[in-house]
Amino acid sequence: MPIRSVASGMADDLSAARDRQLVRRIAGGDEEAFRSLFASYAPSAMALAVRVVRQTQLAEEIVQEAFLTLWRSPGVFDERRGSVKAWLMTMVHHRAVDVVRREEAQRRRSDEMVVGIREEAEDPTDAVVEAAAAPVERDAIRRALRSLPDDQREVLELMYFDGLSQSQVAERTGAPLGTVKSRALLGMRRMRSMVEELER
Numbered sequence: 001m002p003i004r005s006v007a008s009g010m011a012d013d014l015s016a017a018r019d020r021q022l023v024r025r026i027a028g029g030d031e032e033a034f035r036s037l038f039a040s041y042a043p044s045a046m047a048l049a050v051r052v053v054r055q056t057q058l059a060e061e062i063v064q065e066a067f068l069t070l071w072r073s074p075g076v077f078d079e080r081r082g083s084v085k086a087w088l089m090t091m092v093h094h095r096a097v098d099v100v101r102r103e104e105a106q107r108r109r110s111d112e113m114v115v116g117i118r119e120e121a122e123d124p125t126d127a128v129v130e131a132a133a134a135p136v137e138r139d140a141i142r143r144a145l146r147s148l149p150d151d152q153r154e155v156l157e158l159m160y161f162d163g164l165s166q167s168q169v170a171e172r173t174g175a176p177l178g179t180v181k182s183r184a185l186l187g188m189r190r191m192r193s194m195v196e197e198l199e200r
Contacts, residue, residue, distance in 0.1 A: 019084035052096035144194035152187030
């Protein structure tokens with residue numbers, strides 16, 4: 001075996017042993033040990049998170065959450081299941097994948113909201129409803145939704161986020177079916193107007 005490979009393996013073993021010792025010290029509340037481990041692996045963790053989520057701010061939050069987990073619950077690290085570095089990177093990767101899945105789910109719900117209004121409207125040929133169903137920025141949609149009156153926002157969230165029909169929304173809220181339809185239509189009209197303002 002080449003001398004360089006032997007030396008590299010010994011260095012890895014020493015590093016892993018050092019990391020395990022740092023985790024034990026962190027369990028005792030040693031902030032210096034935590035800072036040392038953070039300095040060693042935060043850059044690699046950040047690079048991994050950015051590759052998955054492709055957003056620096058989200059990646060920073062993911063890495064911070066992972067290291068906070070280490071600080072608050074160092075006992076969750078099991079030495080028998082691998083190195084501290086591998087454990088940290090696995091935790092960061094899992095959190096990043098969860099964030100991506102959550103973002104994709106939110107995008108799908110937004111798409112359903114702007115497209116599905118055709119099926120829920122009283123008059124599917126209504127020009128305003130057709131305009132509301134045109135493609136728009138998802139972020140603008142979410143901001144517009146938050147700006148709606150409570151009764152209109154509730155109806156739209158139940159319809160498009162929870163997948164309820166207008167009849168089911170009426171049963172859930174106790175409002176007459178005609179009122180639910182009116183709130184849905186008025187809410188979409190207001191949203192379209194607000195989205196247009198936000199996009200200018």
